[in-house]
Amino acid sequence: YTPVPAIKIPPPNPDQEQKVDSVLIRAQHSCIKRSFIWKDDYNSKQILRYIAPPFPLLHLWNSHLLSRVTLPPCYSIDYALKQISVELGGIPTSIIPEKRIGICEEGYDLKSPIQFSKTSSYTNIVKIMKQLYLTKYNMEGKAEIKIIKGGDASSIENGHKGWISANEGIELKFYFIKFITDKSKLNIPIIYIEDQNTNLELDSVTFSDINLSPSDLPKGIIHIDVDNTELIVSDCIFEDISIEGEGGSAIRIENDQEKSFDVTIEGTQFNNINSTGDESEQGGSAIYAQIREDCSLIIDDSCEFNDCVIESGNGGAIYIDIDYSKNFQFKIKDATFRHNKALKHNSKDIPPSGYGGVIFLTGTGYYDVDSNQIDLSGMKSDSNSADNGGNNIYIVMPQLE
Template structure:
């Protein structure tokens, strides 16, 4: 709607109905109401309304209407930015409480599970109702992850879950990053039967923004983020993983692990730093293709600094990135990515290891990156070749046709 005028109010639309608020709050940020209206940009008087019947409206004076009407944005922008905030640290100046009405940064909820149900309740009228997108804000005081979490379309009642720093995307966004700390407390029972500390299933989209993920002095045996099913999307924007020790006991794991095909992985301006991967080994980013469809991975402006790992029993390394590039999969590395002091012990591929299916189409492209002081350390007692590809080890199976 453009260039419309009204003599009194609602330059483009005026709404009279008793459940104005409920309708505006359906979906995310007034998506069923606003059309081409842009929060924070459009004039608020473009969309206005009043929560009464038309009969009652006709009996009001202009003064009474002015007193009772509201901008529609004020209805859907609750909480601000459609972000439900959480804070569970005892040292926080503003402590979270799981109670009706919690959501704003200055009245946060305490747990993510409670927030997921409350978003459905407010937007759709039931804690088990589906809504298109849910946004969770990590308070400036941080959030402690005390046990692994699993998100799925069915259990989370949404297709898209966004976890972000306080008031991200609004005019009151906090400076820097929010902090999320994994508290394993050296208790292996915390990870028994779990695939990742943040695990997704059923193709839910998980998108994280401006969060610094750290841990206590424990050693993890499972990934921090684990993508379980196909048709998934994982986006990491300005996420930092620092001071992480991963020690899988059965098979190699990744700090970030994607296990299924037909999925997308996007990492922008992320930092993986001071990471140590021991025992059965693994990688900072581990992408496995267990199906017959492609995986698309785009890594831009990311840093991989001081990462040490043990490769797997077949000589496969790649302390920063390991990817099975099969069935038309794509890996793009761009925008000044940095790989510095990425070391694999007794295996191949110091920073990056790519395993390609040469019989199918594939794409592995580095447009803009620096790989420096990375190492593939030789295992002198190994029965298979090791110590090849200090920066990159590229291999695969099948017959490569350069004309294809």
């Protein structure tokens, strides 16, 4: 490593506010880029420094100069989580209520799946964000996380449920991040959520040029195994996504155990998504959801679904399976659907396919039309099609009350 030039830093002053902002991970380098913001009327500046062994790293916290340490040679998101515990709690296993990790403008290569949980991450909340997010020094655009599988035949995904998985009730949040890949076909979701009260928030996150090919069951780019789960998706983009193999969706909400969930999707675009229906001809290339008791799915704030196609399935953009007799909400308050398609199977008619160019809505139980639990009044459609019926929507209900 090339030695880092010395930076003159004024001595700590208890009367001045000093803040350590985030750990910033830089891809393709065995180093961590640190940012310290000194708020000083006399000399306000950003101090950026690349740290590489065996050179020291300056730690600042609560307006005190703590120590100089030598960092080990291997850095990753796991390392950053441990280092935050060391800095703020003294040891790698110190529990810190919230941990923030910033991704540098150069991006970060994710070379193997990673898991977040309360016990392994030693925190309740993990926030992953672009460089210096919410400061005046924040980078333009979005920081990239690139999934490096290393080829379609790679076994790196074996034994993992997702490239990024979260469980044990942890809260995982992403801000201004763009997910891309090395063009390999993925066999597991990019983000997988499971266990009670494990929540996910995506704010201004893009998933671009993804090829997912599940080998056993349908999967989602974002896959939620529901158990009292909250999902917030705001101002995100899902674009140029191909889902083959056993099929799936950009966002897949599975609820086989009939647990509750609260999902809000706002200001989000689903563009050019192609998926294959599963063996039962289910579909929804953009969204698949099983809605049961105390479940809520709200789509609002100018969402767009453009060129979403399901092949050999139903529901070009959205497939919803509801127990109509339960207490639930499925509402499209503000969304536009353009050029979405449901294509029938080329060689067989059973199970039926090619219904619901935009939405296929099915389920069990009696539905009370006065309950207003289903409200599609904010749905705007243009040039959608279905091979067998329901260019915009196809609804299957056992009986109305």
